[in-house]
Amino acid sequence: MNLDERARRAAASTREQAERVDTDAILARVQRSRRGRWLAPVGAVAAAAALVATAVLILPGLGSDRVEIMPGPPDAAGSSSAEEPADPDASSPGETDSPTGSGAHVWQRVEADAFVGSGEDQMRRAVHAGGTVVAVGASSDGAGIWRHDPQRPAQDPSAWQQVGTDLCGEASCEVNDVVLFGEQLVAVGSLDGLPKAWTSDDDGENWQRVDIEVGQGQQAGGPTALTAIAVRGDGQLVAFGSQQAGEAVAAPFALTSTDGRAWTEATVDFEDEEAGAEFIDAETAADGQVLAVGYIGDGTVLWAESDGVWAARHLSEADPTFGVVTTFATSLTQGADGELLLTGSVHGGQDQDGHVWRSTDDGATWQARPEGLDGTGDQQVTGLFHDGDALVAVGWTSDDPQDGEAFPAAWRQEDDRWQPTEGGHAFEEPGVIRAAVAVDGHSAVAVGSAGGSGYEADRGDERTDAAVWTYGAGAPPAQDPTAVPGSGGCSASDAASEPAAQPELPERVSEMRLAVHEAAVQCDLEELAELALAGSRDFTYSFGEGDDPASHWQRREGEGDEPLLTLSRVLDLPHATIETQFEADRYETVHVWPSAFADDATDADWDAVVDAGLVTAAEAQRMREEFGGYLGHRVGITSDGEWVFFVAGD
Amino acid sequence: MDRSTTDDAGGFRLFYEREITHVLAYLIATTGDRWVAEELAQEAFARAYRDWDDVRSYDSPGGWLHRVAHNLAMSRFRRLGAEARAMLRLRGMRRTPTDVGPVRHDEEFWAEVRELPDRQAQAVALHYVADRPVAEIARIMGCAESTAKVHLHRARRRLADRLQASLDDGGDR
Numbered sequence: 001m002n003l004d005e006r007a008r009r010a011a012a013s014t015r016e017q018a019e020r021v022d023t024d025a026i027l028a029r030v031q032r033s034r035r036g037r038w039l040a041p042v043g044a045v046a047a048a049a050a051l052v053a054t055a056v057l058i059l060p061g062l063g064s065d066r067v068e069i070m071p072g073p074p075d076a077a078g079s080s081s082a083e084e085p086a087d088p089d090a091s092s093p094g095e096t097d098s099p100t101g102s103g104a105h106v107w108q109r110v111e112a113d114a115f116v117g118s119g120e121d122q123m124r125r126a127v128h129a130g131g132t133v134v135a136v137g138a139s140s141d142g143a144g145i146w147r148h149d150p151q152r153p154a155q156d157p158s159a160w161q162q163v164g165t166d167l168c169g170e171a172s173c174e175v176n177d178v179v180l181f182g183e184q185l186v187a188v189g190s191l192d193g194l195p196k197a198w199t200s201d202d203d204g205e206n207w208q209r210v211d212i213e214v215g216q217g218q219q220a221g222g223p224t225a226l227t228a229i230a231v232r233g234d235g236q237l238v239a240f241g242s243q244q245a246g247e248a249v250a251a252p253f254a255l256t257s258t259d260g261r262a263w264t265e266a267t268v269d270f271e272d273e274e275a276g277a278e279f280i281d282a283e284t285a286a287d288g289q290v291l292a293v294g295y296i297g298d299g300t301v302l303w304a305e306s307d308g309v310w311a312a313r314h315l316s317e318a319d320p321t322f323g324v325v326t327t328f329a330t331s332l333t334q335g336a337d338g339e340l341l342l343t344g345s346v347h348g349g350q351d352q353d354g355h356v357w358r359s360t361d362d363g364a365t366w367q368a369r370p371e372g373l374d375g376t377g378d379q380q381v382t383g384l385f386h387d388g389d390a391l392v393a394v395g396w397t398s399d400d401p402q403d404g405e406a407f408p409a410a411w412r413q414e415d416d417r418w419q420p421t422e423g424g425h426a427f428e429e430p431g432v433i434r435a436a437v438a439v440d441g442h443s444a445v446a447v448g449s450a451g452g453s454g455y456e457a458d459r460g461d462e463r464t465d466a467a468v469w470t471y472g473a474g475a476p477p478a479q480d481p482t483a484v485p486g487s488g489g490c491s492a493s494d495a496a497s498e499p500a501a502q503p504e505l506p507e508r509v510s511e512m513r514l515a516v517h518e519a520a521v522q523c524d525l526e527e528l529a530e531l532a533l534a535g536s537r538d539f540t541y542s543f544g545e546g547d548d549p550a551s552h553w554q555r556r557e558g559e560g561d562e563p564l565l566t567l568s569r570v571l572d573l574p575h576a577t578i579e580t581q582f583e584a585d586r587y588e589t590v591h592v593w594p595s596a597f598a599d600d601a602t603d604a605d606w607d608a609v610v611d612a613g614l615v616t617a618a619e620a621q622r623m624r625e626e627f628g629g630y631l632g633h634r635v636g637i638t639s640d641g642e643w644v645f646f647v648a649g650d
Numbered sequence: 651m652d653r654s655t656t657d658d659a660g661g662f663r664l665f666y667e668r669e670i671t672h673v674l675a676y677l678i679a680t681t682g683d684r685w686v687a688e689e690l691a692q693e694a695f696a697r698a699y700r701d702w703d704d705v706r707s708y709d710s711p712g713g714w715l716h717r718v719a720h721n722l723a724m725s726r727f728r729r730l731g732a733e734a735r736a737m738l739r740l741r742g743m744r745r746t747p748t749d750v751g752p753v754r755h756d757e758e759f760w761a762e763v764r765e766l767p768d769r770q771a772q773a774v775a776l777h778y779v780a781d782r783p784v785a786e787i788a789r790i791m792g793c794a795e796s797t798a799k800v801h802l803h804r805a806r807r808r809l810a811d812r813l814q815a816s817l818d819d820g821g822d823r
Contacts, residue, residue, distance in 0.1 A: 003806060003815040010756035011675070011778040018674035021688060027666055030695045119693075192721075193768065223768055244768075 105387070105412060107426040108470045109450075112157035115466040116618040117141045122449035123466045126437040129180045130203030133437060135447045136175035136187050137466060143167040144175045145187065146466060147204045154445050155470040157616060164207040167191075167198060176227045177281070181237055186260040188239050190225030195241050197226065199260045212263050214241070214253055226255070228281050233288015239263070240279035240292050240303075252277040252294065254303075254310050268303075269311040277312070279303065281331045285362040286338030293329045293342060300327040300344075302363050319357065319366040321346065328352070330382045331435065335391070342366065343381040343393065345373075354379035354411075356393055356418075370417045379409070383446070385438040385471075392471065393418065394433040394446050408433045408448065408469060423469075431467050444471040490523035491562035497521055499572040508641030509591045513571055516635070516643055520567040525550040528564075535642030566633045567646060569612050570594055574605065580636075589639045596620075596630040606630070662702050666695060669712050673719050676780045679760045680771060681723055694719040710789060716780060717790045720772055762812050763805075769793075770805035777802055 115121070119140030126135040131150035138144045142165030152159035167173065168191055175189035175198065185200040187207070197210040214224060226241035237257040242250035254266040282292040292303040294312070300322060301312035315322040315329075329344040340359040345352045354373030357366040369391075373379050377399040384393050391413040398406040408427045411418040431450035438444045450467035499517045502510065512531070519527040529550035532539040541549045553563045576598035580590050592598070594614070596605040606624065610617050614632045623631050633648040673694060677687035694715055698705050705711050763771050769791065776787045788798035810817040 001815050003810045003813065003817050006759060006813065006815055007774070007778045007809075010759035011679070011781075013756035014679050014760070014779055015671060015675045017678055017684065018671045018687075021674055021684070023666075023670045023674070026670065026688060026692050026695070027663070029692055030666070030699050 105392075105421050106472050107410065107421065107423045108155050108472070109426040109429075110155050110157055110160065110468040110470060111616055111618065112160040112468070113616065113618045114146055114160045114162045115450075115468065116621070117465060120464055121466045122432075122464055123434060123447035123468070124175075125177045125435045126445060126447045127178045127180055127185065128437045128439050128445075129185055132203050133439060133445045134178060134185060134200075134204035135445075135466070135468065136178045136189070137434075137447070137449075138174035139466065141165070143173055143198070143207070144189075144466075145178075145198070145204065145207065146468075148445075150203070154439065154468070155472075160468065163205060164198065167207055167209050174225070176225065177229045179229045179231055179237070181231055181260060184260060186229060186237060188226035188229045188241070190223070190241075193223035193225075195224050195226045195255075197239065197257075197260060197263070210261050210263075212255065214243070214255070214265060228279050228292060230282035230284050230290045230292075232256075232284065232290045238266075238282065238290045238305075240282055240294075242278045250278050252279055254279075254292075254305075266305070267309045269309050277301075280329055283332040283334055283340065285334070285340055287362050289362065291332060291340070291363050293332045295329075300329045304363065315342075315366065318364070319368070321355065321357070321368040322366070327355075328380070330380065330395075331384070333384050335384070336386065336389075341369075341384055341391075343384060343395070345378070345380045352378040352380065354381040354393070354395060354418075356381055356384065356391075370413060373411060373418050378406070380406075381411075382433060382448075383435040385436045385444040387412065387438075387442050387444070387471070390414065392421065392436070392444065394436045396432045396448075405430055406432055408446075408450075408467075410446070410471070426469055431464075433469065436471075442472070445469070446471065490557050491565035492521045492568045493523060495521045495565055495568040496572065499568070502575060505575070505591065506639055506641075509637050509639060512637045512641045512643050513591075513593075516637075517568055517571045520564045520571075523564060525554055525564075528553065528567075531643050532646070535638075535644065537638070537642055537644050539643065540645040540647055563646075566614065567635065569614065570633050570635050570646075573608050573612055576601070576605075578636075590636045590644065591639070592637075593635045594630070596632075597634045599629065601630065660702055660706050662699060662706075665698070665706070665711055669715055670695070672712070672780050673715055676716060676775050677719055677723060679763065679775045679779045680720070682757075682760060682764055686723075690719055690723055710786060713782070713786050713790045716776065716782070717792070720790070759809075759813065762809055765812075766805050766808060769801050770808070773798055773801040774805045774809070 117140040121137070121139045121141075121144070123135040123137035123144070123146065125137070126133055133148050133154055135146045136144055137146075139162065142162060145162065145164045145167075146160055147163050148154050148156075149159040149161070154160075173189070173191045173196075175187045177189075178185060178187040183201065185204050187198045187200075189196055189198075191209070195212045195214055197212060198207045199210060200207045212226070224241060224243040226239050228241075229237060229239040232238055235258070237260055239255045239257070240252065241255070242252045244250050252268050254268050255263040256266055257263045277294060277296040279292045279294040282290055285291050289304065292310075293315075294301055294303060296312055296314075300315045302315055302318075303310050303312045305311075315327065327344060327346050329342060331343045333341045333343070335341045335358070338360070340363055342357040342359070343355070344357075345354050356369040356373070358369055359366045373381060373393070375397070377397060379395065379397050381393045381395040383395070384391055386392070393411045393413075395409055396406040397409040407429070408423060408431045410421045410423060410427075410433070412421045413419075429450055432448045433446045434448040436444050436446040446469040448467050448469075449464040451464045497518075499513065502513070505513065516528065516531055519525075519531060529548065532541065532549045539549065541552055556563045570593045573594035573596075575591050575593045576595040577589050577591055578598060580588060594605065594609050594612070595601060596609045598605070606620050609615055609630060609632060610620050615623070615630075619632075620630075623629065631648070633646070635643070636645040637643050670691065674687055674691050677690050678684055681687055681690070697718055698711070698715055705714055708714050763774050765771075766774065772791060773787055776782045776790060777784070782790065784798055784802065785795055787802070788795040791798055791801070793801075806817060809815070
C-alpha cells in the first residue's frame with residue numbers, strides 16, 4: 001500500500017475518534033478554569049465533585065444557600081481517600097501541621113506559597129549548602145528550583161522561595177539533580193528537550209544557564225535530558241543523561257566537566273540499543289570514583305567508569321535480593337564509613353516492598369539492609385539520611401496501589417529493623433517524598449510532591465504541588481495532655497480577652513459568642529463543653545470522633561494543635577449568615593464565623609482568614625478553586641443563641 | 651455565565667469549535683492515549699482562554715494552539731522522568747489494560763510514527779492529521795519551511811521502510 005494512502009486512512013480514523021469525544025465537556029472545564037489556571041483532569045474533577053457533594057451533605061452553606069446539615073458524625077472510619085476525607089477536624093485542610101511524632105522524631109509539613117504552581121510541580125532532589133537547602137525539580141511556572149532563607153528555619157513557610165524563575169522563559173524546563181561543587185552549586189536537567197546545566201555561585205540565590213551540546217542527542221532529535229550529577233574524587237563533575245527514542249527506549253550518555261560550564265561527552269558502553277538504558281542517580285564512592293544506578297531495559301544496573309568507558313553491571317548478579325527485572329532503584333547515597341546505600345523497591349508479584357541495600361566494597365557486592373519495609377500494600381524508599389547513628393529512610397506507601405493513592409512515609413532503623421516513623425498530620429495528605437537531605441546530625445529536609453492522588457502524580461496525570469517536610473530532633477512542643485480543664489494554660493492563654501465588637505448581632509447570638517470566646521481564652525474546657533451541649537440541637541465539633549467535645553479539644557491541645565486559640569481567632573473575624581436545615585422542611589438562620597464561609601464571600605473575607613492565620617494564602621486559593629468555598633475552622637450560632645458547630649474540613 | 655457562553659466575546663467559542671477536533675486528533679496520534687489527549691487539549695485551550703486577548707490577535711491562533719499542545723505533550727512525557735518511567739514499567743507488569751476498544755487499523759501506523767524522532771513525528775502528525783500546509787507546520791514547529799520539509803521527508807522515508815509501503819514523491823512538498 002502507498003504510504004500516503006495509509007497515512008490518510010489512519011488520519012481519518014483518528015479524526016473519527018476525536019469526533020466521538022465529548023468536546024462540550026472539555027469546553028465546560030476550560031471555561032471553569034478560573035483565570036486560566038490549570039484545571040484538574042477528569043479524575044481529579046470527579047474527586048473534587050465528590051468532595052463538594054459530601055460537603056453539601058454535611059456543611060451548612062457550601063454550594064447552596066439552603067442546604068441540609070447532618071449534625072451527627074458520618075462514618076469516616078479510617079478512610080484517607082480523596083473521596084472520604086479522614087478526620088477533617090483534626091487538621092484544617094492544608095493547615096501547616098503542628099509537630100507530631102513519636103518521641104524525638106518529629107515530621108512537619110511545610111506549606112509555602114512558593115510550592116504552589118499551576119500544574120505538575122514536584123521536587124526531585126535537594127542539597128544542603130551554605131546553611132540553606134536548595135531543592136530542584138519541575139515547576140509549571142518556571143524553573144524548578146527552590147531555596148530557603150538560611151536566616152530562617154526551614155519549617156517557616158515564608159522562608160521558602162522559588163528562584164531562577166527567568167531561566168526557562170516560556171519553554172518547558174525541569175531540573176533533575178543538583179550537587180555542591182566546591183563553592184558552586186551545579187544543577188542539571190533539560191529545557192525544551194535539550195540538556196542543560198545551571199550554576200550558582202551564591203548558594204542558590206542566582207543561577208546561570210549553561211547550554212550543552214550532546215552530539216548523539218542533537219543528531220537524533222529526540223528529547224534529551226540530564227538526570228544525575230556527582231563530583232568525582234579528582235574534582236571533575238560527571239553528569240548523566242538520556243535521550244528518548246520512544247516511550248520505553250532511551251539512549252544514555254555521560255559528560256564530564258572541570259568547571260560546570262564546559263562539558264565533554266564520555267563514552268558509554270550501551271550493550272542493548274533496542275532495550276534502552278537510563279541513569280537514575282549518581283554518587284561518589286569512598287575511593288573517589290563516581291557510580292551511577294540505572295537501567296538497561298528492565299534490569300537494574302550499576303554504571304562505573306573503567307579506562308574512560310562507562311559500563312554497566314546488572315545488580316541481580318551482585319545479590320539475589322535484587323530481582324532481575326523487578327527491582328526499581330531510586331537513589332544512590334554514600335553512608336557512614338564509606339559504605340554505599342542504594343534505595344528502591346522490589347516488586348513481589350502482588351505488591352511492592354521497599355528496600356535498602358548496602359555495599360562496603362564500592363558497589364562490588366551488596367546486601368539488603370534490615371527487614372521492615374515489607375508491609376501490606378506498596379512501599380517505596382526514595383532517599384536516606386542519618387539521625388545520629390541511626391539511618392532514616394523516606395519514600396511513600398500505598399495501602400491500595402490500584403487506586404493510585406500514595407502517602408509520604410519514613411522509616412527509622414531501630415534494633416536492626418526498619419520501624420515506621422510517625423508522621424502525624426505531616427503525612428496525612430497524598431504525596432510522595434522523593435529525596436531527603438540532612439541539615440545537621442539530627443535534622444533533615446525531605447522534598448517531593450503533594451496533591452493529586454499520590455504516586456499517580458508521578459505519571460504526570462494530575463496536578464501536584466512541590467512539597468517539603470522537615471524532620472527534627474526533640475520532643476514535640478506539645479502541651480500537657482493531663483492539664484485540668486479550666487486550670488489555665490492553653491493555646492488561647494495569650495489571646496485578646498474580648499473579640500471585636502459586632503453590635504449588629506442579635507442579642508442572644510452576641511451573648512453566646514462572647515461566652516464562647518471568654519471560655520476559650522480562659523482555657524475553660526468544661527465551660528466550653530457546657531455551652532456546646534446546652535442547646536436542643538446536636539453540636540458538631542468533629543467528624544468521626546467518638547469522644548466528647550471537651551475531651552476532643554483537650555486531646556488536640558495536648559497534641560500540639562491549638563483549637564482554643566483557633567476558636568478565639570475565628571470568633572474575632574467578620575461573620576455572615578446562612579440558611580441551613582436541622583429538621584426536614586425547616587430552614588433556620590445560622591450566624592457563622594468567619595464570613596469567608598458564606599457563598600458570596602468577597603476577597604476581603606478571604607483576606608481576613610489569611611491574615612488571621614487560619615489558612616495560608618495558597619491554601620485559601622486552593623479552597624476557592626478546588627472546593628468553591630472556605631473549608632477551614634468555622635463557628636455557627638443559631639439566631640436563638642445555640643452554639644451548633646465548631647468544625648474544620650469538608 | 652462567562653463571556654464565551656453569553657456572547658462569545660472575541661470569538662473564543664468559535665475558535666474552540668473550529669480547532670478542538672483537529673487538536674484532539676493530533677494529540678491522540680502523537681500520544682497514543684485518548685484520555686491524555688483530552689487532558690492536554692483541555693490544558694491547551696485553557697491557556698488560550700486565559701490569554702485570549704493576545705492569542706486572537708496572532709496570525710494563526712490555531713497554529714499557536716497546536717504548538718502549545720505539542721509542547722504540553724512533550725512536557726508531560728519529560729516530566730515523567732527516568733524514575734517515573736521505570737515505575738511505569740514496573741507497574742505495567744500487573745496493570746490490566748484499560749478498555750481501548752477494538753483494534754484499529756490506524757494504531758500500527760501511529761505506533762510507528764511515535765517511534766520516530768520527535769520532530770519527525772510532529773511533522774507527520776501535523777501534515778496528515780492536523781492537515782496543515784508545510785508553511786504552517788514550519789511556523790508551529792518554530793523552524794524554517796525547508797527544515798520542516800526535511801523532517802517530513804525523512805519521516806516519510808523511514809515510515810515507508812518500516813511499514814513496507816511504497817512512497818510517492820511529493821508527499822512532503
